[in-house]
Each structure stands twice: as C-alpha cells, then as structure tokens.
Amino acid sequence: MPRFAANLSMMYTEVPFLDRFAAAARDGFDAVEYLFPYEYTPGELASRLQQHGLTQALFNLPPGDWSAGERGMACHAGREAEFAAALEQALPYIQATGCQRVHAMAGLVPPDSDPASCQRTYVINLRLAAARLAPLGVSVLIEPINTRDMPGYFLNLQQHAHDVLTEVGAPNLKVQMDLYHCQIMEGDLSRRLQKHFAGVGYIQIAGVPDRHEPDLGELNHVHLFDLLDSLGYTGFVGCEYRPKASTSDGLGWLRHYLAPRSSAA
Numbered sequence: 001m002p003r004f005a006a007n008l009s010m011m012y013t014e015v016p017f018l019d020r021f022a023a024a025a026r027d028g029f030d031a032v033e034y035l036f037p038y039e040y041t042p043g044e045l046a047s048r049l050q051q052h053g054l055t056q057a058l059f060n061l062p063p064g065d066w067s068a069g070e071r072g073m074a075c076h077a078g079r080e081a082e083f084a085a086a087l088e089q090a091l092p093y094i095q096a097t098g099c100q101r102v103h104a105m106a107g108l109v110p111p112d113s114d115p116a117s118c119q120r121t122y123v124i125n126l127r128l129a130a131a132r133l134a135p136l137g138v139s140v141l142i143e144p145i146n147t148r149d150m151p152g153y154f155l156n157l158q159q160h161a162h163d164v165l166t167e168v169g170a171p172n173l174k175v176q177m178d179l180y181h182c183q184i185m186e187g188d189l190s191r192r193l194q195k196h197f198a199g200v201g202y203i204q205i206a207g208v209p210d211r212h213e214p215d216l217g218e219l220n221h222v223h224l225f226d227l228l229d230s231l232g233y234t235g236f237v238g239c240e241y242r243p244k245a246s247t248s249d250g251l252g253w254l255r256h257y258l259a260p261r262s263s264a265a
Helices: 019-028 041-051 080-096 115-134 156-167 179-185 189-199 219-230 252-264
Strands: 003-007 031-032 055-060 101-103 140-144 173-178 200-205 236-239
Touching: 003 055, 003 200, 019 041, 031 236, 041 055, 041 080, 041 140, 055 219, 055 236, 080 115, 115 140, 115 156, 115 236, 140 156, 140 252, 156 173, 156 189, 173 179, 179 189, 179 236, 189 200, 189 219, 200 219
Parallel strands: 003 031, 003 236, 031 055, 055 101, 101 140, 140 173, 173 200, 200 236
Antiparallel strands: none
8 A cells, every 4th residue: 555745835735834744644644745845944844744743755956046947957067066055955954854865856958958968967966966865875866747847847758767867877866756747748657667667766646637636637546556556666655736625625535545554453
C-alpha cells in the first residue's frame, strides 16, 4: 500500500501555510512536500513536522527568481556559482527537517541557447549537488515537466531524464516521476514505470487533464498504485494536485486506501 505525502503548496490552501501541517495529519497523511520552504525558518518547519508526526518527503532547491518567471537554473550556463549558493541555502532546511530528497529544477531553456551547452551545464551542476548531498544521505531528484504547464522547460521526457542519470553517474541522483506530467507528454504509464523503475526515486500524482484529485480524469490510479506495490516501491507518493473544492472533502480516494490500514489496527 502506498504512503502518501500532501503537497502543502497546492493543498489545504483554505488555511495559512503553517496550519496546513495539522490539516494534513488530521486527514491521515504520513508526510508532506511543498515547493519551497525558504519563507520560513528551518526551526518553524521542523517544529510543525515533529508536532504532527509528519515526514518531510520533498522540497525544491531555490529556483532563482520565481516571481519573475524563473523555474530553476541548473541548465543555465554562467550561473553555476548561483546554483552552488542555492544548494548551500537549502542545507539548513534539509538538516532541520530530515528531508532525504530535494528537487533541482532544470530551468527554462534560455533564449538563443545551445541545447548541448544546457546539457553540459545541467550535468556539471547535478554532479556538484549529488556529491555535496551524498554524505548526508540525501538524494537529488530531477523531474520531467510537461510543456503545456511549463512551456520551455528543459527536461520533458522520461528517457531524457534517465539518460542524464547515466551521464552524471551519481547513485544518489534519481528521477522524480510525476505521473501527471508523464501522461500528458508520453502516456503508456505502466510500461514506463516498469522500464525506468530502477532510476525512479520519487512518485507524484494528480488527475489528468485538470490536475485535480487523482480519482478524477482519465487515469486509473487504483491500477497504478497496485503496480507500484508489485514493483516494490516503498517511498512516498506525492499528491501534487489542486483540489477541485475543499481539500478534505475531496479525499475519498485517500480514505479508500487508509481504511484497510485502520481496520488492521
């Protein structure tokens, strides 16, 4: 049975961010993820996790100027020092929360850039991040993102991501496989999971096409959860979706999976 992490950047937006930890725990989530922790102190976040018995499953490294439209910088030649500084900025948050996975966003392809140069820069930065975090037991994740939600993003396809793993050659570099993005770009989710499973370090879900609850739309998440079990996936499944209405009211799909656990207890 999968273990689920609530994405607090998208879910429970009915309440202030720091109150979302309690809301997720009340609804039965074991863990949380979110885009960025940097508006809060490491201690504030660690306290909320401890208070509510939650695991910090994932967050992103600083992405550059998000409000100005930047979506990471790992593929941007000439910004290697900025990427290294962003990695250092994340370290106190990793240590305080006990987070074992961080996502290094590739970034939008710069205008008039050479794709080969982007690839070289991406590999250099990912080698740096993986080497820096390996002694802490932390994995670096890369995520293919669909071109409809994020036009111009450097990494879009699963095979490209796994080719990057091979080129970087770091055992703690893994792919963050978001089934929502993968369905939009490529489909054939079951076979892609089976093909690439050894390189997958984290799974995320959302309903397709509208990014609502996973039981809404065209995907059969019951089948996909069963497949993850059969493949031996023991990590968290991140729920990175926008609830159609109230977050708690839309959690019938989660209660379905938690019910056997409750009855066994």
